[in-house]
Amino acid sequence: MMSRCSSFLEADRKYVWHPFTQERTAPPPLPVVRASGASLFLEDGRELLDMACSWWVNVHGHSHPKIAAALARQAATLEHVIFAGFTHEPAARLAEGLINVLPSPLCRVFYSDNGSTAVEVALKMAWQYWRNQGDQSRSLFFAMQGGYHGDTFGAMAVGRSSGYYEPFKDLLCRVVHLPFAPTWLGDAECEAREAAALARIDELLELHGREAAGFLAEPLVQGASGMNMCRPEFLRAVCQRMQARHIPVILDEVMTGFGRTGTMFAMEQAQVTPDLVCLSKGISGGFLPLAATVASQRIYDAFLGEDFHNAFAHGHSFTANPLGCAAGVASLALFEEEGTLARIGRIHAANLEWLAEVAQLPGVTRPRALGSIGAITLGAEKSDYHAQIGASVKAKCFERGLLIRPMGNVVYLMPPACISPQELQHAQSGLLDVLRETADLYT
Numbered sequence: 212m213m214s215r216c217s218s219f220l221e222a223d224r225k226y227v228w229h230p231f232t233q234e235r236t237a238p239p240p241l242p243v244v245r246a247s248g249a250s251l252f253l254e255d256g257r258e259l260l261d262m263a264c265s266w267w268v269n270v271h272g273h274s275h276p277k278i279a280a281a282l283a284r285q286a287a288t289l290e291h292v293i294f295a296g297f298t299h300e301p302a303a304r305l306a307e308g309l310i311n312v313l314p315s316p317l318c319r320v321f322y323s324d325n326g327s328t329a330v331e332v333a334l335k336m337a338w339q340y341w342r343n344q345g346d347q348s349r350s351l352f353f354a355m356q357g358g359y360h361g362d363t364f365g366a367m368a369v370g371r372s373s374g375y376y377e378p379f380k381d382l383l384c385r386v387v388h389l390p391f392a393p394t395w396l397g398d399a400e401c402e403a404r405e406a407a408a409l410a411r412i413d414e415l416l417e418l419h420g421r422e423a424a425g426f427l428a429e430p431l432v433q434g435a436s437g438m439n440m441c442r443p444e445f446l447r448a449v450c451q452r453m454q455a456r457h458i459p460v461i462l463d464e465v466m467t468g469f470g471r472t473g474t475m476f477a478m479e480q481a482q483v484t485p486d487l488v489c490l491s492k493g494i495s496g497g498f499l500p501l502a503a504t505v506a507s508q509r510i511y512d513a514f515l516g517e518d519f520h521n522a523f524a525h526g527h528s529f530t531a532n533p534l535g536c537a538a539g540v541a542s543l544a545l546f547e548e549e550g551t552l553a554r555i556g557r558i559h560a561a562n563l564e565w566l567a568e569v570a571q572l573p574g575v576t577r578p579r580a581l582g583s584i585g586a587i588t589l590g591a592e593k594s595d596y597h598a599q600i601g602a603s604v605k606a607k608c609f610e611r612g613l614l615i616r617p618m619g620n621v622v623y624l625m626p627p628a629c630i631s632p633q634e635l636q637h638a639q640s641g642l643l644d645v646l647r648e649t650a651d652l653y654t
Protein backbone atom coordinates (compact mmCIF):
# COMPACT_ATOMS: atom_id res chain seq x y z
CA MET A 212 0.00 0.00 0.00
CA MET A 213 1.25 3.52 -0.81
CA SER A 214 2.42 5.41 2.31
CA ARG A 215 1.50 9.05 2.69
CA CYS A 216 3.20 11.61 4.91
CA SER A 217 0.98 13.46 7.35
CA SER A 218 1.94 16.88 5.91
CA PHE A 219 3.55 18.15 2.73
CA LEU A 220 6.39 19.54 4.84
CA GLU A 221 7.14 16.02 6.06
CA ALA A 222 7.01 14.72 2.47
CA ASP A 223 9.40 17.50 1.49
CA ARG A 224 11.79 16.60 4.34
CA LYS A 225 11.77 12.94 3.31
CA TYR A 226 11.85 13.14 -0.47
CA VAL A 227 12.98 16.53 -1.82
CA TRP A 228 16.48 17.88 -2.56
CA HIS A 229 16.44 21.71 -2.69
CA PRO A 230 18.54 23.96 -4.98
CA PHE A 231 21.54 25.98 -3.71
CA THR A 232 21.09 24.43 -0.27
CA GLN A 233 23.36 22.58 2.15
CA GLU A 234 20.75 19.98 3.03
CA ARG A 235 22.44 18.96 6.30
CA THR A 236 22.55 22.38 7.96
CA ALA A 237 19.83 24.42 6.27
CA PRO A 238 16.74 25.19 8.34
CA PRO A 239 13.54 23.52 7.06
CA PRO A 240 12.08 25.29 4.02
CA LEU A 241 9.13 27.59 4.62
CA PRO A 242 5.81 26.14 3.49
CA VAL A 243 4.12 28.65 1.16
CA VAL A 244 0.45 28.00 0.45
CA ARG A 245 -0.66 31.10 -1.42
CA ALA A 246 0.64 34.32 -2.95
CA SER A 247 -0.97 37.55 -4.02
CA GLY A 248 0.39 40.95 -5.09
CA ALA A 249 3.73 41.48 -3.36
CA SER A 250 2.98 38.95 -0.61
CA LEU A 251 3.57 35.27 0.08
CA PHE A 252 1.41 33.51 2.69
CA LEU A 253 2.81 30.70 4.83
CA GLU A 254 0.95 27.65 6.05
CA ASP A 255 0.69 29.08 9.56
CA GLY A 256 -0.92 32.27 8.23
CA ARG A 257 2.15 34.50 8.32
CA GLU A 258 2.58 36.98 5.47
CA LEU A 259 5.93 37.79 3.86
CA LEU A 260 6.58 40.71 1.52
CA ASP A 261 8.51 39.22 -1.40
CA MET A 262 11.41 41.65 -1.78
CA ALA A 263 13.38 39.29 -4.03
CA CYS A 264 10.66 38.63 -6.62
CA SER A 265 11.00 34.90 -5.96
CA TRP A 266 14.46 34.51 -7.47
CA TRP A 267 13.99 37.56 -9.66
CA VAL A 268 11.21 36.09 -11.79
CA ASN A 269 8.11 37.96 -10.69
CA VAL A 270 7.22 41.16 -12.56
CA HIS A 271 3.69 42.47 -11.91
CA GLY A 272 2.90 40.66 -8.66
CA HIS A 273 2.02 37.13 -7.58
CA SER A 274 -0.95 35.21 -8.99
CA HIS A 275 -1.94 38.21 -11.11
CA PRO A 276 -5.59 37.53 -12.07
CA LYS A 277 -5.12 38.43 -15.75
CA ILE A 278 -2.18 36.07 -16.21
CA ALA A 279 -3.95 33.39 -14.18
CA ALA A 280 -7.05 33.71 -16.39
CA ALA A 281 -4.98 33.54 -19.60
CA LEU A 282 -3.32 30.40 -18.27
CA ALA A 283 -6.61 28.76 -17.34
CA ARG A 284 -7.98 29.45 -20.84
CA GLN A 285 -4.86 28.10 -22.47
CA ALA A 286 -4.74 24.99 -20.25
CA ALA A 287 -8.27 24.10 -21.27
CA THR A 288 -7.46 24.61 -24.98
CA LEU A 289 -3.94 23.37 -25.72
CA GLU A 290 -1.55 22.52 -22.92
CA HIS A 291 1.43 21.41 -25.01
CA VAL A 292 2.53 20.27 -28.43
CA ILE A 293 5.89 19.42 -29.99
CA PHE A 294 7.35 22.63 -31.48
CA ALA A 295 9.36 21.05 -34.33
CA GLY A 296 7.08 20.95 -37.34
CA PHE A 297 4.17 22.49 -35.38
CA THR A 298 3.28 25.92 -34.10
CA HIS A 299 0.53 27.57 -32.07
CA GLU A 300 -0.89 31.02 -31.47
CA PRO A 301 0.66 31.79 -28.06
CA ALA A 302 4.21 31.12 -29.35
CA ALA A 303 3.74 33.14 -32.52
CA ARG A 304 2.01 36.02 -30.72
CA LEU A 305 4.62 36.15 -27.98
CA ALA A 306 7.42 36.17 -30.57
CA GLU A 307 5.66 39.04 -32.34
CA GLY A 308 5.27 40.90 -29.05
CA LEU A 309 8.92 40.41 -28.12
CA ILE A 310 10.19 41.59 -31.50
CA ASN A 311 7.99 44.68 -31.13
CA VAL A 312 9.65 45.65 -27.84
CA LEU A 313 13.22 44.69 -28.79
CA PRO A 314 15.54 46.86 -30.93
CA SER A 315 15.07 46.18 -34.63
CA PRO A 316 18.01 44.03 -35.73
CA LEU A 317 16.78 41.37 -33.29
CA CYS A 318 14.26 39.50 -35.37
CA ARG A 319 14.06 35.73 -34.64
CA VAL A 320 12.86 34.13 -31.41
CA PHE A 321 14.19 30.69 -30.45
CA TYR A 322 12.38 29.30 -27.41
CA SER A 323 13.71 27.17 -24.58
CA ASP A 324 12.71 26.85 -20.95
CA ASN A 325 15.00 28.57 -18.43
CA GLY A 326 17.72 31.19 -18.19
CA SER A 327 20.58 28.72 -18.43
CA THR A 328 19.20 27.17 -21.60
CA ALA A 329 18.65 30.62 -23.11
CA VAL A 330 22.37 31.25 -22.54
CA GLU A 331 23.37 27.78 -23.73
CA VAL A 332 21.43 28.35 -26.96
CA ALA A 333 23.06 31.75 -27.53
CA LEU A 334 26.56 30.34 -27.01
CA LYS A 335 25.87 27.45 -29.36
CA MET A 336 24.42 29.79 -31.98
CA ALA A 337 27.47 32.08 -31.82
CA TRP A 338 29.79 29.06 -32.01
CA GLN A 339 28.02 27.48 -34.96
CA TYR A 340 27.61 30.85 -36.69
CA TRP A 341 31.35 30.81 -37.41
CA ARG A 342 31.49 27.14 -38.31
CA ASN A 343 28.60 27.48 -40.75
CA GLN A 344 30.79 30.00 -42.57
CA GLY A 345 33.75 27.62 -42.64
CA ASP A 346 35.69 29.35 -39.84
CA GLN A 347 36.86 26.72 -37.32
CA SER A 348 39.32 29.04 -35.56
CA ARG A 349 36.85 30.66 -33.15
CA SER A 350 37.46 28.53 -30.09
CA LEU A 351 36.81 30.70 -27.03
CA PHE A 352 34.30 33.15 -25.59
CA PHE A 353 34.80 36.50 -23.94
CA ALA A 354 32.76 37.12 -20.80
CA MET A 355 32.84 39.64 -17.96
CA GLN A 356 34.61 38.99 -14.68
CA GLY A 357 31.97 38.24 -12.06
CA GLY A 358 29.16 37.52 -14.54
CA TYR A 359 26.67 34.76 -13.69
CA HIS A 360 24.74 33.05 -16.46
CA GLY A 361 23.26 29.85 -15.03
CA ASP A 362 24.25 26.33 -14.10
CA THR A 363 24.50 24.30 -17.32
CA PHE A 364 27.95 23.66 -18.76
CA GLY A 365 28.26 26.51 -21.25
CA ALA A 366 26.69 28.91 -18.77
CA MET A 367 29.06 27.71 -16.04
CA ALA A 368 32.05 28.25 -18.31
CA VAL A 369 31.18 31.87 -19.07
CA GLY A 370 30.16 32.43 -15.44
CA ARG A 371 33.17 30.63 -14.02
CA SER A 372 34.67 33.72 -12.39
CA SER A 373 31.54 34.13 -10.24
CA GLY A 374 33.13 31.43 -8.10
CA TYR A 375 30.26 28.93 -7.91
CA TYR A 376 31.75 26.17 -10.01
CA GLU A 377 35.00 24.90 -8.51
CA PRO A 378 34.09 21.17 -8.74
CA PHE A 379 33.44 21.49 -12.48
CA LYS A 380 36.38 23.61 -13.54
CA ASP A 381 38.07 20.84 -15.54
CA LEU A 382 35.01 20.33 -17.69
CA LEU A 383 34.49 23.92 -18.86
CA CYS A 384 35.23 25.37 -22.31
CA ARG A 385 37.73 28.19 -22.97
CA VAL A 386 36.63 31.61 -21.75
CA VAL A 387 38.68 34.78 -21.38
CA HIS A 388 37.23 36.97 -18.66
CA LEU A 389 37.35 40.73 -19.11
CA PRO A 390 37.54 43.22 -16.23
CA PHE A 391 34.26 44.73 -15.08
CA ALA A 392 34.09 48.38 -13.93
CA PRO A 393 31.54 48.63 -11.14
CA THR A 394 30.07 51.90 -9.94
CA TRP A 395 27.67 53.18 -7.27
CA LEU A 396 26.01 56.36 -6.08
CA GLY A 397 28.50 59.10 -5.28
CA ASP A 398 31.38 57.18 -6.89
CA ALA A 399 34.00 59.75 -7.94
CA GLU A 400 36.51 57.34 -9.48
CA CYS A 401 34.30 55.56 -11.94
CA GLU A 402 35.82 57.01 -15.08
CA ALA A 403 39.37 56.13 -14.06
CA ARG A 404 38.25 52.58 -13.20
CA GLU A 405 36.52 52.25 -16.57
CA ALA A 406 39.56 53.58 -18.44
CA ALA A 407 41.81 50.99 -16.74
CA ALA A 408 39.34 48.19 -17.50
CA LEU A 409 39.00 49.25 -21.14
CA ALA A 410 42.78 49.43 -21.56
CA ARG A 411 43.07 45.84 -20.31
CA ILE A 412 40.17 44.78 -22.54
CA ASP A 413 42.00 46.26 -25.52
CA GLU A 414 45.05 44.15 -24.65
CA LEU A 415 42.96 41.00 -24.32
CA LEU A 416 41.25 41.74 -27.63
CA GLU A 417 44.64 42.07 -29.30
CA LEU A 418 45.71 38.74 -27.81
CA HIS A 419 42.53 36.70 -28.31
CA GLY A 420 40.15 38.72 -30.53
CA ARG A 421 40.70 36.52 -33.58
CA GLU A 422 39.82 33.37 -31.61
CA ALA A 423 36.61 34.71 -30.08
CA ALA A 424 33.28 33.17 -31.11
CA GLY A 425 31.31 35.66 -29.05
CA PHE A 426 31.16 38.01 -26.09
CA LEU A 427 28.59 37.58 -23.31
CA ALA A 428 27.60 40.03 -20.59
CA GLU A 429 24.84 40.84 -18.14
CA PRO A 430 23.90 44.38 -19.17
CA LEU A 431 24.26 47.10 -16.47
CA VAL A 432 23.71 44.81 -13.47
CA GLN A 433 25.61 41.66 -12.53
CA GLY A 434 22.96 40.04 -10.37
CA ALA A 435 24.32 36.94 -8.69
CA SER A 436 27.78 38.31 -8.09
CA GLY A 437 26.27 40.99 -5.86
CA MET A 438 24.04 43.41 -7.78
CA ASN A 439 27.18 45.04 -9.17
CA MET A 440 26.25 47.85 -11.51
CA CYS A 441 28.15 49.57 -14.29
CA ARG A 442 27.48 52.73 -16.27
CA PRO A 443 25.78 52.39 -19.66
CA GLU A 444 28.82 54.12 -21.17
CA PHE A 445 31.08 51.29 -20.03
CA LEU A 446 28.86 48.55 -21.45
CA ARG A 447 28.58 50.47 -24.71
CA ALA A 448 32.35 50.93 -24.99
CA VAL A 449 32.96 47.19 -24.50
CA CYS A 450 30.26 46.15 -26.98
CA GLN A 451 31.50 48.64 -29.58
CA ARG A 452 34.96 47.10 -29.35
CA MET A 453 33.48 43.65 -29.96
CA GLN A 454 31.29 44.72 -32.83
CA ALA A 455 34.17 46.58 -34.49
CA ARG A 456 35.85 43.16 -34.68
CA HIS A 457 32.65 41.40 -35.81
CA ILE A 458 32.54 39.39 -32.58
CA PRO A 459 28.87 38.59 -31.87
CA VAL A 460 27.62 40.38 -28.74
CA ILE A 461 25.32 38.31 -26.52
CA LEU A 462 23.45 40.16 -23.80
CA ASP A 463 22.08 38.07 -20.96
CA GLU A 464 18.90 39.94 -20.00
CA VAL A 465 17.59 36.96 -18.02
CA MET A 466 17.51 39.02 -14.83
CA THR A 467 17.55 42.57 -16.23
CA GLY A 468 14.81 42.08 -18.82
CA PHE A 469 11.15 43.04 -18.53
CA GLY A 470 11.51 46.28 -16.67
CA ARG A 471 13.87 45.27 -13.89
CA THR A 472 16.29 48.12 -14.64
CA GLY A 473 13.60 50.72 -15.36
CA THR A 474 13.46 50.28 -19.12
CA MET A 475 11.99 47.22 -20.81
CA PHE A 476 15.55 45.97 -21.39
CA ALA A 477 18.80 47.23 -19.89
CA MET A 478 20.42 47.36 -23.33
CA GLU A 479 18.19 50.33 -24.22
CA GLN A 480 19.96 52.51 -21.65
CA ALA A 481 23.35 51.59 -23.08
CA GLN A 482 22.08 52.02 -26.64
CA VAL A 483 23.59 48.69 -27.53
CA THR A 484 21.99 46.33 -30.00
CA PRO A 485 23.35 42.84 -29.48
CA ASP A 486 23.49 40.04 -32.03
CA LEU A 487 21.79 37.73 -29.53
CA VAL A 488 19.79 38.37 -26.39
CA CYS A 489 18.83 35.85 -23.69
CA LEU A 490 15.46 36.23 -21.98
CA SER A 491 13.77 34.21 -19.25
CA LYS A 492 12.51 34.79 -15.65
CA GLY A 493 10.15 37.76 -16.26
CA ILE A 494 9.25 36.62 -19.78
CA SER A 495 6.22 34.73 -18.43
CA GLY A 496 5.56 37.35 -15.74
CA GLY A 497 7.30 34.85 -13.46
CA PHE A 498 4.53 32.28 -13.76
CA LEU A 499 6.11 29.43 -15.71
CA PRO A 500 9.51 28.26 -16.90
CA LEU A 501 10.06 29.78 -20.32
CA ALA A 502 12.99 31.33 -22.14
CA ALA A 503 13.88 32.84 -25.47
CA THR A 504 17.11 33.53 -27.30
CA VAL A 505 16.47 36.25 -29.84
CA ALA A 506 18.82 36.49 -32.83
CA SER A 507 19.64 39.17 -35.38
CA GLN A 508 19.16 38.59 -39.08
CA ARG A 509 22.92 38.15 -39.51
CA ILE A 510 22.98 35.21 -37.09
CA TYR A 511 19.75 33.68 -38.40
CA ASP A 512 20.86 33.83 -42.02
CA ALA A 513 24.04 31.89 -41.26
CA PHE A 514 21.88 28.85 -40.40
CA LEU A 515 19.92 28.79 -43.66
CA GLY A 516 20.76 26.18 -46.28
CA GLU A 517 19.47 23.39 -48.47
CA ASP A 518 20.01 20.56 -45.99
CA PHE A 519 20.16 19.96 -42.24
CA HIS A 520 23.92 20.16 -41.73
CA ASN A 521 24.00 23.91 -40.97
CA ALA A 522 20.61 24.01 -39.22
CA PHE A 523 20.53 24.64 -35.47
CA ALA A 524 20.17 21.14 -34.04
CA HIS A 525 18.86 22.08 -30.63
CA GLY A 526 15.49 21.77 -28.91
CA HIS A 527 13.82 20.88 -25.62
CA SER A 528 10.72 18.82 -24.92
CA PHE A 529 8.95 21.88 -23.55
CA THR A 530 10.24 24.37 -26.13
CA ALA A 531 7.60 27.12 -26.57
CA ASN A 532 5.19 25.52 -24.13
CA PRO A 533 1.79 27.10 -24.91
CA LEU A 534 1.03 27.79 -21.23
CA GLY A 535 4.30 29.68 -20.72
CA CYS A 536 3.79 31.60 -23.96
CA ALA A 537 0.18 32.50 -23.05
CA ALA A 538 1.45 33.81 -19.72
CA GLY A 539 4.08 35.79 -21.64
CA VAL A 540 1.50 37.38 -23.96
CA ALA A 541 -0.65 38.36 -20.96
CA SER A 542 2.38 39.73 -19.11
CA LEU A 543 3.43 41.91 -22.06
CA ALA A 544 -0.10 43.34 -22.26
CA LEU A 545 0.07 44.26 -18.56
CA PHE A 546 3.08 46.50 -19.18
CA GLU A 547 0.76 48.87 -21.05
CA GLU A 548 -2.42 48.27 -19.07
CA GLU A 549 -0.80 48.85 -15.68
CA GLY A 550 1.96 51.29 -16.61
CA THR A 551 4.53 48.84 -15.24
CA LEU A 552 7.59 50.89 -16.19
CA ALA A 553 6.14 53.98 -14.49
CA ARG A 554 5.51 51.91 -11.36
CA ILE A 555 9.13 50.77 -11.44
CA GLY A 556 10.19 54.40 -11.87
CA ARG A 557 8.38 55.24 -8.61
CA ILE A 558 10.11 52.34 -6.82
CA HIS A 559 13.44 53.67 -8.09
CA ALA A 560 12.72 57.18 -6.77
CA ALA A 561 11.79 55.76 -3.35
CA ASN A 562 14.91 53.56 -3.34
CA LEU A 563 17.13 56.58 -4.03
CA GLU A 564 15.69 58.41 -1.01
CA TRP A 565 16.03 55.33 1.16
CA LEU A 566 19.62 54.70 0.05
CA ALA A 567 20.59 58.28 0.90
CA GLU A 568 19.59 57.50 4.50
CA VAL A 569 21.04 53.97 4.59
CA ALA A 570 24.38 55.16 3.22
CA GLN A 571 24.82 57.27 6.38
CA LEU A 572 25.13 54.12 8.51
CA PRO A 573 28.72 53.23 9.39
CA GLY A 574 29.89 50.13 7.49
CA VAL A 575 27.39 50.55 4.65
CA THR A 576 29.20 51.01 1.34
CA ARG A 577 28.47 51.24 -2.37
CA PRO A 578 24.79 52.23 -2.33
CA ARG A 579 23.42 51.53 -5.80
CA ALA A 580 20.07 51.63 -7.52
CA LEU A 581 18.63 50.90 -10.93
CA GLY A 582 14.99 50.30 -11.80
CA SER A 583 13.41 48.31 -9.01
CA ILE A 584 16.77 47.24 -7.54
CA GLY A 585 18.30 48.99 -4.53
CA ALA A 586 21.49 47.43 -3.11
CA ILE A 587 24.23 48.03 -0.56
CA THR A 588 27.41 46.27 0.54
CA LEU A 589 28.03 45.67 4.24
CA GLY A 590 31.46 45.88 5.78
CA ALA A 591 34.11 44.86 3.26
CA GLU A 592 33.99 46.97 0.12
CA LYS A 593 33.70 43.99 -2.17
CA SER A 594 30.91 41.48 -2.51
CA ASP A 595 31.60 38.26 -0.61
CA TYR A 596 29.03 35.54 -1.19
CA HIS A 597 30.25 33.54 1.80
CA ALA A 598 30.03 36.37 4.33
CA GLN A 599 27.78 35.39 7.25
CA ILE A 600 26.22 38.79 7.81
CA GLY A 601 23.61 38.18 5.10
CA ALA A 602 22.13 35.23 7.01
CA SER A 603 21.63 37.36 10.16
CA VAL A 604 20.03 40.21 8.23
CA LYS A 605 17.79 37.76 6.40
CA ALA A 606 16.64 36.07 9.63
CA LYS A 607 15.83 39.38 11.31
CA CYS A 608 13.98 40.66 8.25
CA PHE A 609 11.94 37.48 8.25
CA GLU A 610 10.79 38.26 11.82
CA ARG A 611 9.47 41.54 10.41
CA GLY A 612 7.57 39.83 7.60
CA LEU A 613 10.13 40.56 4.88
CA LEU A 614 11.57 38.08 2.45
CA ILE A 615 15.00 39.28 1.41
CA ARG A 616 17.75 37.08 0.02
CA PRO A 617 21.15 38.70 0.62
CA MET A 618 24.15 37.42 -1.27
CA GLY A 619 26.76 37.26 1.47
CA ASN A 620 27.46 40.84 2.45
CA VAL A 621 25.31 42.32 -0.32
CA VAL A 622 21.78 43.19 0.71
CA TYR A 623 19.23 44.33 -1.84
CA LEU A 624 15.55 45.02 -2.30
CA MET A 625 13.85 43.99 -5.53
CA PRO A 626 10.06 44.16 -5.16
CA PRO A 627 7.48 43.36 -7.84
CA ALA A 628 6.10 46.38 -9.70
CA CYS A 629 2.74 46.15 -7.92
CA ILE A 630 4.16 46.91 -4.48
CA SER A 631 2.27 49.81 -2.85
CA PRO A 632 4.16 52.85 -1.50
CA GLN A 633 3.13 51.77 2.03
CA GLU A 634 4.43 48.22 1.55
CA LEU A 635 7.70 49.52 0.11
CA GLN A 636 8.08 51.98 2.96
CA HIS A 637 7.43 49.16 5.44
CA ALA A 638 10.14 47.02 3.80
CA GLN A 639 12.66 49.86 3.64
CA SER A 640 12.20 50.98 7.23
CA GLY A 641 12.19 47.36 8.45
CA LEU A 642 15.51 46.69 6.71
CA LEU A 643 16.95 49.95 8.01
CA ASP A 644 16.09 48.90 11.58
CA VAL A 645 17.65 45.49 11.02
CA LEU A 646 20.83 47.09 9.67
CA ARG A 647 21.05 49.24 12.81
CA GLU A 648 20.49 46.19 15.03
CA THR A 649 23.15 44.11 13.29
CA ALA A 650 25.71 46.91 12.90
CA ASP A 651 28.23 45.26 15.24
CA LEU A 652 28.45 42.33 12.77
CA TYR A 653 29.70 44.42 9.85
CA THR A 654 31.33 47.55 11.23
Ligand SMILES: Cc1ncc(COP(=O)(O)O)c(C=O)c1O
Binds near residue numbers: 267327435467
Ligand atom coordinates in the same frame (compact mmCIF):
# COMPACT_ATOMS: atom_id res chain seq x y z
C1 LIG B 1 21.75 36.85 -15.54
C2 LIG B 1 21.30 35.42 -15.38
N1 LIG B 1 21.46 34.57 -16.40
C3 LIG B 1 21.04 33.31 -16.33
C4 LIG B 1 20.46 32.81 -15.18
C5 LIG B 1 20.03 31.38 -15.11
O1 LIG B 1 18.66 31.27 -15.13
P1 LIG B 1 17.94 29.96 -14.63
O2 LIG B 1 18.12 29.92 -13.15
O3 LIG B 1 16.51 30.14 -15.03
O4 LIG B 1 18.59 28.81 -15.32
C6 LIG B 1 20.27 33.66 -14.09
C7 LIG B 1 19.65 33.19 -12.85
O5 LIG B 1 19.64 33.81 -11.83
C8 LIG B 1 20.71 35.00 -14.19
O6 LIG B 1 20.57 35.87 -13.17
